Amino acid sequence: MFASREGTPLGHRNVTRRGFEPAVLRAGIENVAFHDMRHAFASRMIARGIEPVTLAKLMGHEDIRETLNTYSHLWDRARTDDAVRQAMGF
Numbered sequence: 001m002f003a004s005r006e007g008t009p010l011g012h013r014n015v016t017r018r019g020f021e022p023a024v025l026r027a028g029i030e031n032v033a034f035h036d037m038r039h040a041f042a043s044r045m046i047a048r049g050i051e052p053v054t055l056a057k058l059m060g061h062e063d064i065r066e067t068l069n070t071y072s073h074l075w076d077r078a079r080t081d082d083a084v085r086q087a088m089g090f
Contacts, residue, residue: 042067046074 002010002019012034020034038059045055052075056067 042071043074046071046078049078 002015016034056064061067
């Protein structure tokens with residue numbers, strides 16, 4: 001996802017220390033880790049109706065069970081929220 005000027009992949013520590021950590025400090029954000037962005041991305045995709053198979057591919061999970069085990073509660077919540085909205089006429 002992140003490439004050097006030569007086009008080679010950057011390592012996780014390099015991206016975290018040189019890019020992410022300074023950006024977090026500059027933005028004044030506290031208690032957030034680089035990996036939290038993956039969860040935020042997955043949560044937003046689920047909220048927008050992305051199906052589990054598609055999300056698994058986007059997340060780079062080789063087995064959809066990893067995606068479902070990690071994020072199934074979010075699909076359950078999205079379905080519940082939709083059912084409540086429909087019941088209330090929204």
